[in-house]
Amino acid sequence: MNSVDIHNELKDLLSGSNIKNQLSVAQLVEKATSRGEAMLTADGAVCAETGKYTGRSPKDKYTVEEESTKDKIDWGKVNQPISAEVFDKLYTKVVNYLKTKDEVFVFNGFAGADKDSQLSIKVVNEYAWHNLFCHQLFIRPTDTELASHTADFTIVSAPTFHADPAVDGTNSETFIIVSLEKKIILIGGTEYAGEMKKSIFGIMNYLLPQQNILSMHCSANVGEAGDVALFFGLSGTGKTTLSADADRKLIGDDEHGWSDNGVFNIEGGCYAKTINLSAEKEPEIYNAIRFGSVLENVVIDPETRIADYDDGSLTENTRVAYPIDYIENIVTPSVAGHPKTIVFLTADAFGVLPPISKLTKEQAMYHFLSGFTSKLAGTERGVTEPEPVFSTCFGSPFLPLPATVYAEMLGQKIDEHGAQVFLVNTGWTGGEYGVGNRMKLSYTRTMVRAAIDGKLNGVPTIQDEVFGLHIPTAVEGVPSEVLNPRDAWADKAAYDQKAAQLADLFKDNFKKFANVPENITTQGGPIV
CATH class of the missing domain: 3.90.228.20 (Phosphoenolpyruvate Carboxykinase; domain 3)
Structure with a gap:
């Protein structure tokens, strides 16, 4: 399948009536809580659990071996090759899977504050809280920028779609596959939001050095x-x-x-660890946890909804994502x-x-x-x-x-x-x-x-x-x-x-x- 066919499939998905484009923070918070994906904490943050995947899955991360890019990649345990055929088949399955969902959430934004090398990105999410995560972690567009936004790379994420390794050619039910040629990042089988963040970082690590950055x-x-x-x-x-x-x-x-x-x-x-977080030790991070922030795997009291940052029973890798302007002392x-x-x-x-x-x-x-x-x-x-x-x-x-x-x-x-x-x-x-x-x-x-x-x-x-x-x-x-x-x-x-x-x-x-x-x-x- 060539790039045109890949993006025609994406275009067909994004034209569906179930697509929710560029929702506001308040709308995404409402969706995440009403859909049962997350709960609202006493501080107003959204808190979600990611199941058994509470960190990255490096053994499930692949790069498509393509003629235009394969000679540049440092192949090995980190950059595991996978065939274009495997990617194409999984991509079609995931796109068709998302078409069956009542709602699919789309965020358009950027990576890179330097306008000369800025990357335009689109994120397509099965979960509202994942879309909120991307809204807060990536660079948010102005209305003018949004009107002319065309994605250079697109993330398609379906955490409840599980691969069949025997059929789909993956290591497990989980997959994070990057096609540099087709400019798609395909994610499935994991609810850990950090995979989206780090996938875009990997793209920037590929593109920027070629621009002497x-x-x-x-x-x-x-x-x-x-x-x-x-x-x-x-x-x-x-x-x-x-x-x-x-x-x-x-x-x-x-x-x-x-x-x-x-x-x-x-x-x-910002994407900060919260294990043992306190207002005394890390006031900037602590005070950034409020409405619009996204907590991952933090234990919350079911009655008071107060977060227990000392509780690592779900994972030691508890996290919070928040926009950088939730920190007072920033450069803008x-x-x-x-x-x-x-x-x-x-x-x-x-x-x-x-x-x-x-x-x-x-x-x-x-x-x-x-x-x-x-x-x-x-x-x-x-x-x-x-x-x-x-x-x-x-x-x-x-x-x-x-x-x-x-x-x-x-x-x-x-x-x-x-x-x-x-x-x-x-x-x-x-x-x-x-x-x-x-x-x-x-x-x-x-x-x-x-x-x-x-x-x-x-x-x-x-x-x-x-x-x-x-x-x-x-x-x-x-x-x-x-x-x-x-x-x-x-x-x-x-x-x-x-x-x-x-x-x-x-x-x-x-x-x-x-x-x-x-x-x-x-x-x-x-x-x-």
Whole structure:
């Protein structure tokens, strides 16, 4: 089936009497609650449960192998190929399935705040709450923009349509399939809304580098002086939390592009974790949960409708989606200048990396390519406790192109703009997971603010004997014994063993980068 036939099928679907186009927030809230998809909380947010899929399903994500794009894709476990025939048959089934529904919801909007590289998107949803999620997460059009809107890419999502692997050629009942040639993202068998968000991010990660724009899995904010900071890290490492700073304006919490003009947000909203959320620790996020916000898998008291953010019985990966203007301190539009500070966030379950260290250029490139963190409970199906993982560029699940494309672009921009790079461990201290404790958020905030404000520039450092990282000897407001991870462990021998184990994992992982300059390999990683 060619692109014309595919889009004729879509056009036929969208001409149906069951189509609800561009409903308002209030209308979508009414639909989600009246249809039994979600409940209204005491704070006015919509709360939905996503069933057994409470995180992404990476084994069910595919890219169609097509002549026009196949030579550009970094095929493997992340970018799994699937045939055009499988896609076409499933697409027809899903479209016909949606035609039988009483109501189907459509949102038109954009990805990318930079008008020069902005992507027009259309989202077709079986669920009203999914459509509300997309309305709040992507960039909402003005009336003028909507009148002339033509989609570059379309998401077609039918969570209650389940594939038959034996017939449909999928791994399971769930599928997330991207056709770059036909410009369709087909989703079925999962109610987890994050699949839609990340699918569009994957499209931007494919398109932007080909326009000489670095796409990044990071949050970003900017100070009064125009000093931009980037926060790289996988889900659960603190990107959203640390970028929502009352003293700085938020550019965005998760996905950005870095062009010749500076940094811009890819999205129009935020998607924050809510497990253990409190007004005291994270007031910006807490106060953003109100009418129009979408909660996922948060336990709600059936009588009072009050949310219990400490209850992780459904999943540790509880979430809230809200438009970026629910945060008071934001940049409008979501664009700013070139970064002065870059922070790599890692949640180290070994508990051996320093809470903050300054990186040389070689170390910055090494740790960007390594992308070490711990996969936290709930962020993917089947993950119930932290698992050490190396995710290239702190976002390998979303990168369709070879990792070196993004790494080389980042290196060029660091050189060009003189950005300072820091590695920050938001994971464990005083012992590994199960023995030590999670690093205090107050300490992490203090250290990050010191780095961004330039207060660490003149502070003496000591070099970690295992990883070669440059650790500040003092950070005002942070106990000195916290700064050096070995000092925080009561059992020094146990620390040495764990540090050596992690160093070996770094070295083994880095062997896959065959074409990296030798100085990055020899000067960027562990020194023992």
